[in-house]
Structures are given as C-alpha cells and as structure tokens.
C-alpha cells in the first residue's frame with residue numbers, strides 16, 4: 001500500500017512520478033481500481049445552491065494544464081471535481097497525468113470522479129502513445145493488463161442535481177441506455193455485456209454534436225460513430241428530464257463552445273493541444289445553482 005503522504009507528494013511534485021518503480025505504480029492502480037469497482041456506471045451527485053462543481057475535459061498528457069487546473073481547485077475548493085476522461089495519449093507527460101488523477105481519487109474518493117473517455121481503451125493507447133510510454137518505462141507487456149482492467153471499472157456518466165448530464169462524447173442512438181445503466185452491474189462488464197449496451201457506451205465516448213442536423217448521421221471519425229443533431233438531443237434530454245449536457249472530446253480554438261440553444265457545453269482542458277500554430281486555451285465547466293458556465297484556464 002502506498003500511503004497518503006506519498007500520494008500527496010506525487011501530486012505536488014509530479015516529476016517524482018517518473019522515479020516510481022512498477023510495484024508502486026501498480027499499487028496506485030490497484031487502489032484506484034478498488035474504488036472504481038464500487039461505483040455505478042451512472043453516478044448521481046447532488047450539490048447545494050452555493051456549492052460549485054468543476055467539470056474537466058480532455059487532458060491528454062498535458063501536465064502544465066493539469067497543474068493549472070489543480071491550482072484552481074485548491075483555490076476555489078469546489079464540492080466535486082468531475083474528469084470527463086481522455087487523461088492519457090498524445091501529450092508529453094501521460095503517466096504523470098494518470099498517476100496524479102488516480103492519486104486524487106484515492107485520497108478524496110467522494111470529491112473526485114473520473115469518467116471513461118474513448119482513450120481509456122487498449123486500441124487507442126496502442127495507436128496514440130500511452131502503450132509505448134508504459135512499455136518504455138516498465139518493459140513488460142503483461143503489465144498493461146492492469147491498466148485495461150482499471151479502464152473497465154470506470155463509470156460512464158454522471159447526472160448532477162437530476163438535471164445536468166456529464167459524459168465524454170455525447171448521446172447514443174440507444175435512448176434506453178441511462179435506464180439500463182441503473183440496472184446493470186459494472187462487474188458484468190468484464191464478462192457478458194449485451195451488445196446494444198456495449199455499442200451505446202462506445203457511442204457515448206465517441207459521438208459529436210452537430211448544429212443544423214436533426215437526427216443522427218455518420219461521423220468522419222470512424223465506423224459506428226455518429227453525429228447527433230438538435231432534435232434527437234432534445235428528445236433524449238426530455239426523456240430523462242435533463243436541462244444541460246456537459247461533454248468534452250473536441251478541441252475548439254476559442255476554448256469551449258455552446259451547442260443547441262445553450263443546452264450543451266463542449267469543453268477541452270489541454271492547452272495548445274495541436275501545437276503552437278493552432279493555439280487553444282484550456283477550458284472547464286462550472287456547475288452552480290443548477291446553471292452551467294464555460295470558463296477558460298488562464
């Protein structure tokens with residue numbers, strides 16, 4: 001077991017993370033996994049009128065952005081912090097970002113929540129970098145199984161105050177999915193999961209909103225992935241009596257973007273994700289008093 005003071009020192013001095021040996025990293029993964037195992041696929045959170053909730057988008061190994069976010073959290077002390085997934089792949093400090101987020105979860109399990117993004121999968125990690133980062137560091141293929149097993153324990157969405165839906169990509173074509181999440185045991189996910197549920201989870205992690213569209217439409221990102229339009233989005237939200245949706249998954253030069261008549265907020269928390277020639281500020285969302293606002297991280 002890694003104790004709290006070590007975890008705190010890793011969060012405050014992330015450069016120490018590259019000095020950890022495999023057994024220490026493995027301990028952190030195991031401890032975090034035990035906490036995620038007890039969480040539901042759909043988590044419901046409630047906050048009082050004057051309490052803030054921070055929602056954080058894609059990090060993608062951008063340690064500088066993550067540190068700025070953590071400084072903000074320390075300063076403003078929100079009641080909950082929700083990460084919408086895509087912590088690793090692409091950036092320069094992927095292991096550091098993952099270990100920091102997991103350490104926060106272990107230290108404060110009822111304050112920090114981490115949802116699954118489309119990069120919390122083996123296929124994406126093999127293609128976009130984290131698998132190689134891990135192999136370079138620890139050098140044993142079988143050890144990546146722990147990471148995959150951790151990913152499979154992550155929750156998929158959070159509903160705040162019965163009215164605000166938080167997820168990585170967006171709504172799926174299967175409108176029953178939130179009801180199905182309430183009856184499904186996450187422990188089943190490793191074994192037998194209905195194909196319709198598996199596909200809905202895939203779409204929740206991958207789908208994008210599109211203005212000017214009414215229904216669903218094929219997405220250029222790849223097979224099975226959809227764009228969702230205003231009408232189907234509204235239908236889904238009304239079915240569950242939801243007012244706002246906060247999602248991540250797409251970078252915008254202005255930092256965050258509202259869709260669908262100010263009902264869907266798209267955030268992204270990795271600054272200059274595509275390099276200095278296509279700059280973007282990092283952004284996050286604040287939920288307070290049943291309203292949602294987009295904020296830039298300065």
Ligand SMILES: [Mn+2]
Pocket residue numbers: 058086117118119168205248249250
């Ligand atoms: Mn994504």
